[in-house]
Amino acid sequence: MFIINCPYCGERDQTEFSSGGEAHIVRPKQPTELSDDEWAEFLFMRKNIKGIQFERWNHSHGCRKWFNVVRDTSNDKIHAVYKMGEKPPVNK
């Protein structure tokens, strides 16, 4: 339970948002050439970090836009919010 600062709407309660999980997982450019192992890595394997995590959120009960959040999963503190396509403001 925390407040998220939507880059389009400002500060709102977390319940307005949907979590999209780990960010910066790039969809394979040539899916037909992927091995089963690479597909498993893309589809299922997650860092699931305890600590600073880069993740996607959607303001599903607001502007419905996607954006990225840098959050510490050990205490739910948000360190940064940035738009899709932008460079992470903290080192990844």
Place this chain on the structure above:
Amino acid sequence: MKNKYSIFSLIKNAFSSHENWQRAWRDPEPKKEYDAIIVGGGGHGLATAYYLAKKHKMTNIAVVEKGWIGGGNTGRNTTIIRSNYLWDASAGLYDHALKIWEGLSQELNYNIMFSQRGVMNLAHNLQDVRDLKRRTHANRLNGIDAVWLNTDEVKKFCPIINTSPDIRYPVLGGTLQKRAGTARHDAVAWGYARGADQLGVDIIQNCEVKGIKRDGDQVIGIETSKGYIKSKKIGVVAAGHSSVIANMAGLKLPLESKPLQALVSEPVKPIIDTVVMSNAVHAYVSQSDKGELVIGAGTDSYVSYTQKGSHNIVEETLRAILELYPIFSRMKMLRQWGGIVDICPDASPIISKTQVKGLYFNCGWGTGGFKATPGSGDLFAHTIANDEPHKLNAAFNINRFVSGDLVDEHGAAAVAH
């Protein structure tokens, strides 16, 4: 078994005001090397150690636990035990556990207060009715007891349920597994700890794993807060923190860790003598022997290791509880807590070897691991001792995420796991 608990030991100790009971397990310092180390002193980890010692005669082993035994999810769950899963693989796994539960107090010489009071799953819409009837048939084909109850039969089995057709999500029926029920969760950890200890297992508490040492693709030991311990077989049963341990060994797991909440009410006289679960409205409730209502809520939607959980999740669950059980409307809730559960994409566990030799993982139990504790320990012990899975956990290997052979229990077990 030394220090066997019995009516005679109870009477004998009553004469000395119960001041002379012996410790149930030792508090040893870690040795330099073990034949196997189990990381995680919850129910699953302690059960694994117990069966490794008992069935596979591996007695030079240790369980390392960063806190105290049973202080994680073993002490945080809602103690529900059932085996009415849809798919054959799951039915085999969970019913194996249920069969062990049925004789566990006697085997461990420790009263785990296993109570086969039945678990009823409610249906609130047409799709629920279809799914639950299908599951009932699947269960019976697998030799698992299951019956379908219509609305009147639900009301008869649990009279305090509001079966009015006028509520938002009316009760259209339900399934009942009579062999299902509850057990005292702490006693499960303590019973297994005592059993394992008596077979020679070292249970090392306050010993946090800081690193996993590899020599090429063979695991050789662990760095802990109590120093380096050598072992060529390491079984990790770390629940919500499985990914953290996996990262230490350079592995990635298909898990997401999320807070799952539960809460208990003030204690009242006996009012509900079974377990009622409802997937659609997400509410499940039973009553502890102390008289508290034990209520399970849902998981938060995001990864977090905070062991708290959000208020809106509790609110949703209590809203559903109040509609189904108007009689509880004036009850006060006493405590609320969260545990970190590791959820697999297919809502089934992983009991498996890994690509690192000698490193085994038992994880991904998500929101429903407690019920499997004895079976999970037994099968994981088999996997570690033989370096091969038992046929009951072969389907739960980590390679299923590569082969695509998932055991998808999402639709079958849904949220109320």
